[in-house]
């Protein structure tokens with residue numbers, strides 16, 4: 001794929017699972033309705049969506065495991081239907097589930113076995129196995145039986161297995177699902193280390209993971225892409241989610257309206273409300289730029305008898321993005 005800009009192109013992918021008999025068209029499941037996205041080379045790209053959004057179905061089409069009902073896709077420049085063998089040569093895939101490793105064999109022996117299966121030479125198997133185990137942090141456990149591995153270690157070994165033939169592109173379905181937080185951090189670190197040598201497409205319904213790990217994200221809901229961009233771009237499109245909240249010790253009695261007007265006149269501020277609280281006041285400020293708003297508001301407040309008790313800065317999250325494009329919360 002030398003010279004190619006994009007690792008994966010998906011255009012108007014669609015997949016319908018027929019229900020029951022051949023002629024009963026009613027009740028078919030439209031798992032993927034219309035999904036398009038492009039994965040730039042050397043980056044981690046995320047398909048983020050709630051349960052049943054169509055993520056796994058999409059990546060099964062890209063991995064040549066399912067034929068699209070409509071639309072097309074290219075992986076490493078090859079058509080997933082007409083050039084499926086070439087696609088598989090350029091692809092490493094890790095789907096969910098624990099299968100595909102031999103518990104009685106060591107990590108190293110598992111990789112040797114699969115390397116042989118892929119037709120790799122003994123030399124290159126030895127070299128790649130060493131490199132990949134190092135990359136995912138399993139070198140010290142390389143000669144232990146896999147049945148004694150934790151879930152996170154097994155998941156990292158799956159990644160190693162998918163990387164053995166050095167594919168330029170990796171597809172990972174919910175790589176950290178079911179892992180404890182520490183194991184998830186380890187695995188994310190290993191995934192982040194794959195770029196820019198490899199291009200990675202992963203699915204997740206973990207907003208934090210998508211935010212942290214992915215250069216770009218396509219948010220998928222009900223078989224469609226509802227938003228796409230870098231995490232920062234996506235979050236910048238959400239209005240009303242960026243807030244500065246300041247609590248003061250004084251109630252600002254009598255001057256609340258004046259303060260409200262003054263803050264409201266600040267450039268990055270969209271709206272402000274001041275509420276009396278038990279012992280003091282709460283200023284909630286909606287704005288376009290939290291850093292500037294905080295700065296300007298604090299210097300303004302110095303002119304009033306208002307000592308600050310707490311300051312909270314709230315930036316939009318991908319959860320807010322999902323809420324704004326899908327009209328409901330993620331879970």
Ligand SMILES: Nc1ncnc2c1ncn2[C@@H]1O[C@H](COP(=O)(O)OP(=O)(O)OP(=O)(O)O)[C@@H](O)[C@H]1O
Nearest residue numbers: 017029031049050051052053054055056057058205
């Ligand atoms: N083999 C199948 N036969 C019929 N329907 C299916 C099949 N596989 C998936 N579906 C349906 O297609 C839709 C999309 O499923 P898919 O597994 O692609 O979603 P997903 O985004 O991966 O969800 P999750 O986050 O739960 O893994 C769902 O409504 C699901 O029930």
Ligand SMILES: [Mg+2]
Nearest residue numbers: 055056057173
């Ligand atoms: Mg899935």
